[in-house]
Amino acid sequence: MGKLRIGIIGTGGRGIHCFGKSFVGPHANEVEVAALADTNPVRAQGARTELGIACDLHDSAAELASRKDLDAIVIASVDCHHEEHAILALESGKHVYIEKPLATTVEGCLRVIEAARRADKTLSMGFNLRHDPVVHKLRELVGQGVFGTIFSLQAIEHYNGGRTYHSRWNRFKSQTGGLWIHKGSHDFDVINYLMGPQTRPARVACFASVSVFRPDRLPFPLRDGVPAGPRCSVCPYAKECPDAAPATDTLLFNDQTAAVDGYHRDECMYLSDKDTHDQGIAIVEYANGATASHSEYFATPITNRRYLIEGTAAHGEGDLHGSAVHWQPRWSTDRIDYQIGPRKGGHGGSDPSIIQAFLDSIRTGRQPRATAIDGLWSVAVGVAAELSRAERRVVELSELFDPNCDLLREPRP
Ligand SMILES: NC(=O)c1ccc[n+]([C@@H]2O[C@H](COP(=O)([O-])OP(=O)(O)OC[C@H]3O[C@@H](n4cnc5c(N)ncnc54)[C@H](O)[C@@H]3O)[C@@H](O)[C@H]2O)c1
Structure with missing residues (x-):
């Protein structure tokens, strides 16, 4: 070929x-x-x-x-x-x-x-998180059955790159469906991946708000008659704002590209109009009674993703930025630590791995690690989270689609 x-x-x-x-x-x-x-x-x-x-x-x-x-x-x-x-x-x-x-x-x-x-x-x-070496190791341990039956999972994301979700197109539901879909779909997928396909998410509740990136929390005092914003590159407070976006002028994003579509990447994240959130928690109940939560924080000095696994036989944790996984059996203080690495390439090495897997799947016809059906399940949890937040109620996934419909049968597309 x-x-x-x-x-x-x-x-x-x-x-x-x-x-x-x-x-x-x-x-x-x-x-x-x-x-x-x-x-x-x-x-x-x-x-x-x-x-x-x-x-x-x-x-x-x-x-x-x-x-x-x-x-x-x-x-x-x-x-x-x-x-x-x-x-x-x-x-x-x-x-x-x-x-x-x-x-x-x-x-x-x-x-x-x-x-x-x-x-x-x-x-x-x-x-690509399925290709992250820490998530991969957790999935391998799950596959070996060392956790027994998993009855709860937690995903926690801290992202000190919060700007990207409040300064660009992805701050609008019309573009993304909402941040629980745009961003949360990654973590809802990891939770689904670790739970395994034999149990599926059944209902979701969610609380989220814009707690920090709003006009009353500008991190500098305003001078009389001198408004801030609207973009960092033209803001009179850019030098004193600790959150000012660094100036960028690349072949992809510059004044000429913005003249075509008005797309700037440095809208003031405090003043921008938005219908997203900057912190929140979504909780999920699975069909077998297992529970999960995912919390995301975008106004934070740290960047990390952590996953905690509770099973009938053991507790486990994965720390993406610490490149660490540990596992501790129940009724024991002996804990096994795995140091993962080295990681090379974008997103902790997961980008090169998923690109290689994509090319391999074309050449071999082998099913990729994540399929369209996996895409659906994570979006469904995200949609339910957005709906739960808006309507302040628990949302059943069966309200959104028939989880047993023919389209979702094996083999998976
Ligand atoms: N897997 C990951 O880790 C990861 C990371 C970042 C972004 N993403 C996803 O990648 C996608 C792109 O994100 P990005 O950060 O590169 O955004 P971006 O704004 O840098 O690029 C998006 C591009 O799409 C173009 N575009 C918009 N509408 C189009 C259309 N109808 N037809 C053709 N082109 C169109 C825009 O002009 C722009 O050049 C998004 O879906 C995002 O959710 C995934």
Whole structure:
């Protein structure tokens, strides 16, 4: 088999800095980036220059998907377009890598799953956390049965990069479905992955709010008659604001690209209009009675993800940034510590691993570690969390879809 010809939809950070760079770098002998598509043609041109290649450019996903000379398509566009782009790619007979979330609604996920079943192509779901060495080790221990029956899991995320969720498009539900879907879908998937497919989430409750990134918490005093914002690059308080975004002028994001679509990445995270949250907790009950919680904190000096596992036979913990896993059997003080590493590449080594797995799944037809059905389950928990927060009630997943429907049967698309 010759080089895989791949097109990328969405020439922003993820599409180019992660996938494009990897394809023209470590995978250059097996992949040719044949085409790029973005609704912003200036960004697409910048992306091509950034990659140092001479591929075709398209200003619509449909145009790129309709090409006959592609083996696969990477979808790294804005979340609310994932469903449309995935269906276009599958219906035109391409293998697909789709960034999380699979879609921003449960109905959208089901439509993608339906298209994947019809297409009989591989769909790699972009849950790179499944490729994180710490999560991988936890999953391996779960598979060995050392926890006995898992009855509770906790996922805790601290992210000192909170700016990204309050300064860009992802602060709007219209673009993402909500932060529990856009961001939380990663962790809901890890929880589902560790619980295993024999039990599924059944109901969700959630509390979340904007506690810090709001106008009354600006981290500097205002001078009379001198308003702050609206963006760090033009804000008169930028020098005294500890949260000011560093100035960036890249081939992908600059004044020329912003002139096309008005997309800036440095909206003031305190003053920006938004319908997201900056802290919250979602709790989940599984069909077998097991419980889980996921809490996220975006106004924090630390960055880490931790997972805690409670089983009938043992307790376990995974610390992503500490690259540590430990396991302690019940009725014992003997604890086993695993130091994980070394980690190389984006997102703690999970990006190179998921890209390799995507290419392998195209060549071998082997099922990827996360499928469209996994994408659906994590989005369903996220949708239920958003609904629970809005309506202040426990949301049953069966309100959203029929968990036993034919579409979700094995083998998984
Ligand atoms: N797995 C991960 O760890 C991870 C990390 C970051 C982002 N993501 C996901 O990757 C995707 C891209 O995120 P990003 O941070 O790179 O965003 P970005 O803003 O840097 O890039 C998005 C690009 O999509 C383009 N776009 C928007 N609508 C389009 C359309 N209809 N057709 C074609 N292009 C369109 C935009 O112009 C932009 O260039 C998102 O779905 C996000 O959730 C995943």
